[in-house]
Amino acid sequence: MTTPLAIPQSARPAYLQQGWCWLLLALAGALGIALSMHTLSAVLPPLRWWTVLQQTAPAAVNELIFTQVALPRIVISWIVGASLGLAGVLFQQILRNPLADPATIGVSSGAYLALVVATLFAPALLEWGAASVALAGGVLAAAVVLMVSRRSRFSTITVILAGLIVSLFCGAAGASLTLLNHEYLNGLFIWQTGSLVQNGWQNVHYLWPRILVLATGAALMARPLGMLVLDDARVSALGVHVARVRLGALLLGVALCALSVSTVGVVGFIGLMAPNLVRLLGARTFTQRMALAPLLGALLLWLTDQIVQTITYFPNPIPAGSGSALVGAPVMLWLLFRQKSGLQARVVAYERMARRPRLSGRQVQLICAFLLVATVLAGLGSGRGPYGWEWFPTTTLGTVIDWRLPRVAAAGIAGGMLAVAGMLLQRITGNPMASPEVLGISSGASLGIITMLFVSVDLGTDGMLLAAFAGALLTLLLVLALNWRSGFSPERLLLAGVAISTILTAIAACLLTSGDPRTATLLTWMSGSTYRATLAGAAPAGVALVLVFGLALLGARWLRILPLGEEAARALGLHVTMARGCFLMLIAAATAGATILVGPLSFIGLLAPHFVTALGLQRPRQQITAVALIGAGLMVCADWVGRNILYPWQVPAGLVAVLLGAPTFLYFLWRKQ
Template sequence: MLPVMLCGLSLFGLVMIGGNILSVLPGNVSIWAVVSPQADATEEILLHYTLLPRIVVALMAGAALGVAGSILQRVLRNPLAEPATLGVSAGSYLTLTIATLWFPLAASNAAEWVALAGAALALAAILGLSWRKGLSPATVTLSGMIVSLYCGAASAVLMLFNHDFLTGIYLWGAGYLDQQDWSGVLFLAPRLLVAIAVAALIQRPLALLSLDDSNARSLGLNIEAFRLLSLLVAAVIIAVVTAAVGVISFIGLAVPALARATGARSPGREMAWSAIFGALVLTATDQCVQALPVTYRIFPTGAVTALMGAPLLLVLVRRLKSLSPPAMTGMTEARRLRWPWTVIALAAVALGIALLLSVFAGRGPSGWHVMAAPEGVYSMRTIRSVSAVAGGAMLALAGAILQRMTGNPLGSPEVLGVSSGAMLGVIAATLSVTAVSRGLQISAGAVGAGITLAFIMALARKGDFQGDRLLLIGVTLSSISGFVMAVLMAAQDPRLDQLLAWMSGSTYAVRKQEAIAAVAILGAGLAVGALLRRWLEILPLGETVALSQGVSFRSATAILLLLSAVLTAAATILVGPLSFAGLMGPHLARLAGFQRPAAHLFASALVGGAILLGAEWLGRNIIFPYQIPAGLLATVVGGPFLLLLIGRRL
């Protein structure tokens, strides 16, 4: 399998490179024109200073991201770990966004160094939060995801209010490999050479880091030192590539999985084949982009890479081998509450009071008020507040089910892929008609989510519903919606404005009937989740234990997957594809001491609802009369709070 894939990718890449070179040069030009172009020959200049450096940069960037992804997945013992897990790329994007708005000279004259500074700050935050726990995989993973979400949300807020000024930053962030000379190659080559050389020297420690900590220590490994070194090497590689060519998605996630699925087992072989596959996949994709009959600037290479690599990964997902036991087993056990249901009852009452305050207290044209607004305003606020609670609670409930079912701290509704299907449905409807009604938006989102769910169920069934494979399928399918959004943003499609508010987690357009339906779905989800609590306690222990307890592993997993997917689809259609409550609500509930499945599900729903309710109220009032979408604000405000909790409790 491995030789066939390698030969196929190599041949395809060479054919595309040859075709693009021949399309630039006339047939009678000597091959020496490639090395030494004539000053008056436009074609030779174009080949030497744009096409050839672009090929070399693609080869180096793809190989480097493959190596970085392999290191992260080994160190963090998680097949979903990728460059985005460390938040390095998101940190670079945020600092460049800030520099473009307030320090334009630095952004234009030293963009690479600004990006590297952002990457360093993001990595420092993650290491600082994880240091007390010896850089444990679970703590690093969770801290990295929160930093990544926070930086991404902060960038999105700035983009929302300064869209016209930040178009260039978005194009950079989408992963364009355009080159005007050989400076990009000269920037990448020495830095990547040193980092990859160090990576090659730590193959044996990487093999031991994949083991349980106690076993690795018994073999004489200084876990903290080598884990820090490995994370630094991966972060440096990611930061250098991101600074040079922007955010290239999917390579760091998919290529190591491809290497393992086709036979690579040891860290050295996996890194080597990841480098080869990464270089070939990125270069072949970029050459395809350049060969398109339309202007290639509409299609960012970073997004197209995910679109082209997704089918290959889906084909091989059944062959994927687990790296280690579930990552959540390495997390420090939080204290257990003595009376969890009493606390849940009190929290529900507190949430009800907060709901009332969000309706009757706020800002208006005359300033702050309590119960002094027109009657119609109360009705609007009630609908928005109830929908925020219901949407956040459904997402957190779905996240709690996924995290318990798979044993993976990265399990969340957005990772499942159903929200991306709903997003694609809404995008298709928006692009198909002149004006999108709320009914059409809901219908299109439901169809998109349903089709995606059916596809996930079919693929997961072939993979025996294994947790890591299930989440990897979801991430892979989500890459398609990422490609569509990247194309729309790059093309500056005017219809994009209709989507931005909804995609940011907006409650603006929710109607009374929709809010009531959402509450009903949430109630049904909580009831079903409580009935299935025994499965959620048994499934993380593995298929063998489940069968010994009389639980059909495949049937139970399929039913839980269906439940979480329905909750995700309903919340996404209601308030848009949020990216915080579903991931963090379950973690906050666990940190608060809710350990048993039923209590954890109810507490997660309360926390998720509170997160979105608070964000909806703040977004409505903080910069009145302007408003910030609840999804973005939830991440920006809630991210630091959760990071503080993680630093003190994990």
């Protein structure tokens, strides 16, 4: 079975073989011990440690903190890190994709959404324990992914896409409730960033026996899981029931992640980083990776937590989940780009995902254009006001021009640019799960605005646009610099983009947890709100959309050739590096423009291209036209719903796009099986 992205076993760095792996792990362990002794010494002098440990009931406050806070925090970091590392190995093995991690299955977002809903609407459920509620939410989210993927026998692409959509949906629903009830859910926002702060040994006693049982189950499945490096047909010929093995491993990974997340919060990047690092450190077989990844995951989270405890610059402590990304992502980038051998990707023929069309390409484009016009007219002429619903006859011209036209224009232009960027990215990488935010441009723009907020007293619209542009441009230059020598190969581009985006998002999360009252406004903008949109800002963006659209049409021939692979593309006379570089610039410009206009949206670039393939369009020119129309229409519709569904309160258009589009996309995905 072909996969969107896979790293062969032979692609490992020679300079990290012959014991270097164990040496690096030993050095990491020694550093963890040194930092732990430093943090523990700040609580209690080392000469008193043994005496306090022998006491049954510590008397002094610092002794109580030492035994019931500091020591459990270290142990819980080991358990959670090992659990996430093992879960990441399982997911990457069964999905044959190095970009897979526990978040792919939607467990973290599902757990967070369950806690938000229980806190607001059913607080009695919390009497059973927050861990039980979060675990139920994570399992339910994973169950949706498995249900959608069942008819395809849990194929790689289906599971990844379904998990990503469920994760986005749960995250958007949780963010919407957080924005509408910000004063009640600050604690959950901190929990979402991952906190290892402990108050006793209850979490340790709860986690370790359950994690041990799940790890034993994973070890018993090591042999059939190791065979999944082959395609499904060969594995079945060897007597392995592929669907059952994949389902069992998925359930084990979900349980590992859900238990950890429900206890300490969302700790990201460990499950993605640990398996990739052990592979780069020389682990060839699945058994070696399964043994080393939990060890490395425990070390990474332990080191991260000790490092963030020594940083006292911020008024509030840095969450461990954000710190894990700040510590781990640069290390992963260093190892990735020191690797001498190129990573080879097996691409998916993009046209194979399209259904057999019932209408011609021109007819589909006309229908998309008609729907866009109808959506724009509805957005301009209808809506709720102080005196109820207003329709075309009763809507004043001033209301349309001053209030609705800027938002409709901003939403449509941003949606069109994101959709075109997503379609281009999916075609040049041959990866149906690729989307514009993979490049990290949106995260860079967000970080620019957040940074300017904390260094400027008053950040107006012009300053916001300038900060977003600077952040997006710097991120673009970093992506280009890291991928220049590799010729912008798809697999390096995606891995680097994920790492950079994670770093920037983690920095933004650290700043947002500072307690500044303006963070509510930032959260609204980051969710894709158009409330700051103006005609003056939308006009240049409209020109940019026309340029992006025209240049994409000019490169239609390249788009038809690139998914065939590098060798075939070169045989047809295409300069692959130049073509990828041009499209990369175009994708980055479109994503940055949309982010500057309405915020870092994260779904239209994935949803719109799949709608196009579901409609049966295969030619690049037809896809570019249709995807721009569909993306613009989806965003205008999302903005209209967000403005009216909870009037006078408003839900950001980006969140509405996820809430409306995710179920529709899951239906299409289920129906295609």
